[in-house]
Amino acid sequence: MSKGKVLLAVALAQFLVMLVMSIVNVALPAIQTGLDFDPAQLQWVVNSYALTFGGLLMLGGRAADVFGQRRLLVGGTLLFAVASLAGGLAQNDVQLLIARVLQGASAAAMAPAALALLTTTHREGAERTRAFGVYAAVSAVGGTFGVLLGGLLTEYLGWRWIMLVNVPLAIVVVGLTMRHVPAGIVGARRRLDVLGGILVTLGVGLLVFGVVRTTDHAWTSGTTLGTLAGAVLLILAFVAVESRAKSDPLLRLGLLAKRNVGGANIFMLFLCAGQFAAFYFIALYLQQVLDMKPAVAGTAFLPFCFGVIAGTVVSTRLVPKLGIKTLLAPGGLIGAAGFGWFAMLDVSGSFAVDVLGPSLMAGFGIGVCFVPLTGAATGGLPPHEAGMASALLNSSRQIGGAIGLAAVVTLQTQRTNSRLAAGDSLKEAMTSGFSFGLAISGGILVVAALTAVFILPSASRADRAAGVAARGAGDRSDDAPARAGATDVRR
DSSP states (O other): OOHHHHHHHHHHHHHHHHHHHHHTTTTTTHHHHHHHOOGGTTHHHHHHHHHHHHHHHHHHHHHHHHHOHHHHHHHHHHHHHHHHHHHHHHSHHHHHHHHHHHHHHHHEEEEEEEHHHHHHHHHHTTHHHHHHHHHHHHHHHHHHHHHHHHHHHHTTOOTHHHHHHHHHHHHHHHHHHHHHOOOBBOOTTOOOOHHHHHHHHHHHHHHHHHHHHTTTTTTTTTHHHHHHHHHHHHHHHHHHHHOOOOOOOOOHHHHHHHHHHHHHHHHHHHHHHHHHHHHHHHIIIIIIIIIOOOOHHHHHHHHHHHHHHHHHHHHHHHHHHHHHHHHHHHHHHHHHHHHHHHHTOTTTTTIIIIIIIHHHHHHHHHHHHHHHHHHHHHHHOGGGGGGHHHHHHHHHHHHHHHHHHHHHHHHHHHHHHHHHHTOOOOHHHHHHHHHHHHHHHHHHHHHHHHHHHHTTTTHHHHHHHHHHHHHHHHHHTSSSOOOTOOOOOOO
C-alpha cells in the first residue's frame, strides 16, 4: 500500500465533495434565469445539497464502519456521477433540486469514508497531522476553487457545466480508489442504525426548513414555531434512540462528552455557519452590485483561496508545537475580523478596496482552523469509530453551513427589504443587506473562537513535547504502518 496514492485518492474525493458545494454560488443568477427560480427559493440550490449531505453523514459514516470504507467511497462516487449528469440535464427547478439532493446523499457516503481511510492508514502523530494538512487544504481550496471554476464554466460554457464537469472527476476518483486504496475496516458483525439515521435526517431537515421559511413566516408565527418544535422533538428522539442502543449506535453519545471532540464539532458548526453565508453574499455582491461577469467574479475569490492555503501551511507546522487550542482561537478571530472588514462594502466599491484585503485576512484565519479541528475531532479514538467521528465532523460542517446560510439570508433579506421601503435604490438596498449579513457572519466566527477558549482542553507541555517527538519519528518512518488499525486494513 502506497500512502501517497491513498492520500491522493482521498484528497481528490474530498476536493470533489467541497467543489460541488460552492461551484453553484457564482452560477446562481444564471440558474435563476435559466430555470425560472423564485428569488426567495434560490438558496435551496445551495441548501438542498448541504442539508442532505449533513443530514445523512452520520448514516454514511456508520455505513463506512459496517460495510468498509473503500466500498462506500466507490459506491458513493458512482452515484455522485449519475446525480451530476442528471443535474446538468435538468429542465426545470424541481429536477435540479432533486439532482442536488442526490449529490448530497452520495457525498454523505464519500466524505466520511475518505476521512476514515486517512485516519486508519496514517499513524497518529506528525504523519497523520501532515495528511490532515493536505486534507484540510484540499477541503478549503476545493470550496474556493469551486467559485472560480463555476464562474468560468457559467460564462463560457453555460451553467449546466457546473454539474457536468463532476462526471469525469468522479470517474478519476473511482479509478484511483479501486487501484490504490485498501478496503479499510469492515465490521462484519456490526449493524446499521437506520432508525437513528432517519430521525437525525428528518430532524435536521425540518430545522433548516423552518429557518428558511422565516422569509415568509415570522419567527414568532405559529408556522415557524410549530416547525422548529417538530425539529427539536425529532432530534430529541434521535438522542433517546442512540442513548438506549446497546451496540453499534449511529452516534455514540459518549464521543460528544470528550471535550476535544465536542468542542471541535461545535467550533466547526459555527465556523461554517459564518463561512457559507459569507460566500453566498460575496458572490452576489460581485455580480449584482459590482456588475462583474461570472468568470471575473469567480477569479475574485482567488485571494481567499491563497489565504486559506497560507493558513493551512502555518497551522500544519505549528500544531505539534503549540497545540490545538492555541491556534483555533486566534484563527477564528482573524477570520471574524476579515468578515467584519467585508461588512464595510460600498455600493460604488471595487475589488481592490472592498474584496482583496478582507479575502486574504478571512481566508488565512479560516485556513488556520481546519487542521487542528480535524485532529481534535478524530484523534485518540479506536479505529472502528473512525467513520463515526469523521461523519460527525463533516455533519457539523454541513449542518452548520446550511442553518447558518438559512438564518443569515433571512436577516439579510429583511434588511434589504427595509432599505427598499425607505427609498434606497436596488443596489443600495442590496449592498446594505449584504453588509449586514457579512457582519453577522463575522459575529458567528467570534462565537466559534469563544468555543475554543472555553470548551476545548488546553494542551500540556508534555502533550506538546510528544507532538514534537512524534513529528521527528514520523519524518524518519513515513512508510510505517498506521498505529491504529494497521492489522484491520485489507484489500
